[in-house]
Amino acid sequence: MRYLPLTDTDRSEMLARIGADSIDDLFVDVPEIARLDGPIRDLPMHASEMAVERHMKALAAKNLAAEGRPFFLGAGAYRHHIPASVDHIIQRGEFLTAYTPYQPEIAQGTLQMLFEFQTQVARLYGCAVANASLYDGSTACWEAVAMATRVTKKKRAVLSGALHPHYSEVVRTMAKFTGDIIADARPAIQAEPDIAGLTSRIDEDTACVVVQYPDILGRVSDLSAIADAAHEKGALLVVVNTEPVALGAIRAPGDMGADIVVGEGQSIGVGLNFGGPYLGLFAVRDPKHVRQMPGRLCGETTDAEGKRGFVLTLSTREQHIRREKATSNICTNSGLCALAFSVHMTLLGEKGLRELAAENHRLACKAADRLAQVPGVTVLNNAFFNEFTLMLDGRPARDVVRALADRGVLGGVSLGRLYPGVEALQQALLVAVTETTTDADIETLATELEALVKEAVQ
Structure with missing residues (x-):
């Protein structure tokens, strides 16, 4: 692609069209303390490739790496063993370089993989339908809140105090642009979650209740009472799971009445990777909510000759449909991470x-x-x-x-x-x-x- 620089006149016309006086007006939402007023201080303007490599290796050597030492970190990102076969399969050319199946008829392998992935997530979560993945767990949490407000036509979301604070922060940040009311709290330091305190905060204006399972303190509890309290007020129960391996031992959220189940899929097939890329999981218990789901949905069908095939059944992002009809504009499908998840899950069974x-x-x-x-x-x-x-x-x-x-x-x-x-x-x-x-x-x-x-x- 050629580089086409803009002239000062071009910039002035563009700014005038959107009602901005200067380029700086486009960044008013970024706190001034976080904006640069010139080149990064103490950073050399140029250096040789070898010098940069030596410097970066010296900086990396200061890290305390996860490998080869006692490691007990968690809080939403977990170190698990990933079989070598996972990495081998996802590096095959047809997977590693694939992006989005904009032409589904020539992406049967990718679509089949996503269909299998959806099936695995739906079964893991105890839900009817899962989508073809999202960006990460925290943004999937916001997507669930946004979906609940569309389904219930209400604007208030009650967040459990034991929801991961990073997830809560993402929800609060996004709600600034939608006008939704976010009622959050802080976790109580006690052996059992305060279910009674949470359910007492649900009212007739509540669109959804968001809880984490297991929660930020690692506590595990029965969610049925929360689901009943939410449904009694016409609200949906959103359950966040940051450790999918746990669902091999504890009850699936959908089996306890969760309407929307979301989470982070990093634990299965995806390494810690210095914080990303990660994998958002999203599923719904009731098929009637499918059209309000963000992201993509792959389906199974038969072709004109009666052979099994796969199609992009639903795609609700703004790149595919009219922007005002889109359910989300951040529903990135982390396809390679979803593949790694699906391969690892298949190997486990x-x-x-x-x-x-x-x-x-x-x-x-x-x-x-x-x-x-x-x-x-x-x-x-x-x-x-x-x-x-x-x-x-x-x-x-x-x-x-x-x-x-x-x-x-x-x-x-x-x-x-x-x-x-x-x-x-x-x-x-x-x-x-x-x-x-x-x-x-x-x-x-x-x-x-x-x-x-x-x-x-x-």
Whole structure:
């Protein structure tokens, strides 16, 4: 494509047409403190390729990588073993370079993969229909809220205090542009979720109730009472799941009355990857809501000769239909990540997923029992899958996390980091355990925590 620079006259005409005085007017929504007023300071204007490589490698060496050390980080992104066959398959040329099936008749392989992916997600979530994936879990959460307001014709969304704060923040940010009312809260530091407190916030104007399962503190509870309370007021129940492996062991949200189930698919087939790209999952329990779903939907059919084939059945993004009819403009299909998810899930099968989930839970229980023996450490949860909250007596969790990192242990996520303004959470440490965790890793974390306690006493 040729580079066609604009003249000053061209720019002036474009700005005048949209009613802006200058280019800067287009960035008024970006806080001034986040805008550059010139070149990035202390960054050389140019350097040789070798010099840049040396510099970047030196910076990378300062990172404490996940591999080869005790790793207990979670809070929405989890380290799981990914079979080598997953990477081998997704790097095949017909998959790696594929984008969107704008010409479905010549994309049968991609469409079949997405159809199988949808089937896997629907079964995992206990729902009737799943779409062909979204951008990530947090934006999928917003899409669910937006869909609920369309279905119910109401504008108020009640967010559980135990919903991941990053997900809540995305919902609040997007609601600024739609006029939706977001009623959020902060998590209560207790062994069981405050279901009664949540249901008491539902009123006749509520479009949906959004809960996380397991929640941000790792707690697992029956969602049926929340579903009943929401439905009684004419609202939908949206359930967010950030750890799909858990659904190999615990009850599917759709089986408990969830109307929309969304989540992050990174745990299955997609590595941590320094924070992305990740994979948004989205499904609905009632087929009548299909036309309000964001994104794409692939379907199975037969061709003129009676042979099995696949089609792009529904596509509700603004690139495909009239913009005013679109259900979303951020419903990016993370196709390669969806393929990785589907390949890994196929390799596991139902039996393998259940066994993987059981191993995660077994190791998490072992870790919780051992860490509970450390003086000044209390396990908050009564029930959990592979993630639980530790309360550290008299010590800020952020300080403990840094001290553990200095000892070569990635010991968990400080909830004070996620909730900087909530005093009660400053001593809470979220610990995640997966099949990649060894008995030696658990013992190392416990031993180093004990050493930190002794140093604090001295």
